[in-house]
Amino acid sequence: MASRAANRAEEKVRAGQEGRSGYVLENQVGHLLRRAHQRHTAIFQATVGDEQLTPLQFAALMRLSDVGETSQNQLGRLTAMDAATMQGVIKRLISRGLIDRRPDPNDRRRLLLTLSAAGEKMVDGVKDIGFRITDQTLEPLSRGERETFIKLLRRLSD
Amino acid sequence: MASRAANRAEEKVRAGQEGRSGYVLENQVGHLLRRAHQRHTAIFQATVGDEQLTPLQFAALMRLSDVGETSQNQLGRLTAMDAATMQGVIKRLISRGLIDRRPDPNDRRRLLLTLSAAGEKMVDGVKDIGFRITDQTLEPLSRGERETFIKLLRRLSD
DNA sequence: CCTTCATCGTTCGTGTACTAACAATTTAGG
DNA sequence: CCTAAATTGTTAGTACACGAACGATGAAGG
Numbered sequence: 001m002a003s004r005a006a007n008r009a010e011e012k013v014r015a016g017q018e019g020r021s022g023y024v025l026e027n028q029v030g031h032l033l034r035r036a037h038q039r040h041t042a043i044f045q046a047t048v049g050d051e052q053l054t055p056l057q058f059a060a061l062m063r064l065s066d067v068g069e070t071s072q073n074q075l076g077r078l079t080a081m082d083a084a085t086m087q088g089v090i091k092r093l094i095s096r097g098l099i100d101r102r103p104d105p106n107d108r109r110r111l112l113l114t115l116s117a118a119g120e121k122m123v124d125g126v127k128d129i130g131f132r133i134t135d136q137t138l139e140p141l142s143r144g145e146r147e148t149f150i151k152l153l154r155r156l157s158d
Numbered sequence: 159m160a161s162r163a164a165n166r167a168e169e170k171v172r173a174g175q176e177g178r179s180g181y182v183l184e185n186q187v188g189h190l191l192r193r194a195h196q197r198h199t200a201i202f203q204a205t206v207g208d209e210q211l212t213p214l215q216f217a218a219l220m221r222l223s224d225v226g227e228t229s230q231n232q233l234g235r236l237t238a239m240d241a242a243t244m245q246g247v248i249k250r251l252i253s254r255g256l257i258d259r260r261p262d263p264n265d266r267r268r269l270l271l272t273l274s275a276a277g278e279k280m281v282d283g284v285k286d287i288g289f290r291i292t293d294q295t296l297e298p299l300s301r302g303e304r305e306t307f308i309k310l311l312r313r314l315s316d
Numbered sequence: 317c318c319t320t321c322a323t324c325g326t327t328c329g330t331g332t333a334c335t336a337a338c339a340a341t342t343t344a345g346g
Numbered sequence: 347c348c349t350a351a352a353t354t355g356t357t358a359g360t361a362c363a364c365g366a367a368c369g370a371t372g373a374a375g376g
Contacts, residue, residue, distance in 0.1 A: 022285070023220050023224075023285055023288055023289075025217055025220060025221060025237065026312070027292075027308070028288065028291075028292050029198065029292050029295045029296055029307075029308065029311070030195075030198045030199075030202060030213055030291065030292065030295065031217060031238075032308065032311045032312055032315050033191065033194055033195045033198055033311070033315075034195060034213070034238070035238050035315035035316075036191055036311055036314045036315040037188075037191045037192060037195050038238065038315075038333080038334095039314065039315055039316075040187065040188045040191055041188075041333085041334090042334095044188060045334095054360095054361065054362080055188055055192070055362090056361085056362065057361095059183055059189060062181050062183060063183060066181075071324075071325090072324080072325065073323080073324060073325075079183065080189075080192070080193050080196065081362090081363085082362095082363060082364055082365090083324080083325070083326085083364095084325095084326080084327080084328095084363075084364065084365085084366095085361095085362060085363055085364075086325090087325065087326065087327090088361075088362075088363095089361090089362085092360095092361080107323095107324085107371080107372070108324095108370080108371060108372085109323065109324040109325070109370065109371050109372070110323095110324060110325085110371095111324085111325070127180070127181055130181055130186065131181075133186075133188065134185075134186050134187050134188065137187045137188065137314065138187055138314070140313045140314055140316075141310060141313065141314070145310055148306065148310065149187075149307070149310045149311070149314075150185070150187065150190065152299060152303055152306065152307045152310075153187070153190045153191070153194055153307070154184070154190055155298045155299065156194045156197065156295065156296070156298055156299070156307075157190050157193035157194040157196075157197055158193075158197075158298075196363080196364095199363085199364090200364095203364095212330095212331065212332080213332090214331085214332065215331095229354075229355090230354080230355065231353080231354060231355075239332090239333085240332095240333060240334055240335090241354080241355070241356090242333080242334065242335085242355090242356080242357085243331095243332065243333055243334075244355090245355065245356065245357090246331075246332075246333095247331085247332085250330095250331080265341080265342070265353095265354085266340080266341065266342090266354095267340065267341045267342070267353070267354040267355070268341095268353095268354060268355085269354085269355070
């Protein structure tokens with residue numbers, strides 16, 4: 001085993017007690033948001049299973065299915081992704097044949113995105129999985145708590 | 159301007175209405191967690207200012223200040239970081255002279271970490287900033303709502 | 317017109333985040 | 347005691363995340 005001193009510190013930390021600094025990481029929103037997001041990502045990966053979609057790829061596909069044809073930047077805005085991030089996500093989806101891209105005839109700066117046939121099929125297949133993932137993530141809360149939580153969380157994410 | 163159709167879709171999405179898929183991204187916890195985390199990170203960067211610390215570097219320093227000397231993996235457990243992630247965070251903190259590292263005399267696999275003098279000074283300087291960041295992140299909520307939110311969030315992050 | 321300003325998509329650099337594999341240890345069990 | 351299992355830290359690979367800078371284009375104004 002490690003050192004006894006370190007173990008004592010670890011137990012103290014697990015119990016949420018403060019150390020020298022008076023700064024308890026477990027009480028800070030940032031830390032909790034990060035951990036909750038980590039947990040959700042793990043659930044996502046496990047539930048989405050064989051489809052091998054990441055959360056962002058999933059969001060982009062669902063959104064594209066909703067709005068039809070759009071430009072890359074616009075899809076980024078609709079999914080809260082940076083233009084640089086979007087670029088990578090789209091690149092991977094195109095290379096997997098789930099999205100088609102063509103130049104906008106009315107604006108030569110733009111690239112218009114649409115779901116390919118395979119993309120449409122993918123969306124149909126995973127739509128329900130999305131709800132299951134949300135359910136599993138919220139599983140520790142009661143029905144009423146879930147509503148409260150979502151309502152508050154939404155106000156912290158605008 | 160872009161196409162009218164795309165704009166109509168964008169407005170619809172902003173209003174939280176559903177599209178073809180019946181899957182409203184804005185109602186899914188994962189998406190909201192991601193956005194709230196994004197917002198927090200932005201607040202963190204803006205508030206921490208000149209110190210140039212990232213959230214993870216901040217967490218590692220505060221934790222190390224609490225527990226004193228520990229190994230890398232153990233510090234990772236105490237801050238909810240993967241061993242591979244921890245490795246990178248520590249590498250950067252060492253290269254900035256905020257952390258010292260020495261081999262554990264009782265276990266030759268381990269590396270023991272401590273705050274350097276500069277690290278101690280950094281911790282003293284940024285401790286208060288941490289609370290200010292938490293406050294600013296929770297600013298959209300009332301005092302009672304904040305408590306509720308943290309309590310629920312903690313249950314979703316274990 | 318034509319010049320200023322904004323937008324589009326890309327690339328680079330830095331920093332999470334996690335899986336998988338690895339060599340070097342240490343620990344546990346027979 | 348000795349082998350099998352677990353732990354420690356590292357690396358490689360993939361995927362977000364964002365600031366900053368870029369060239370190309372488009373829009374608005376005088």
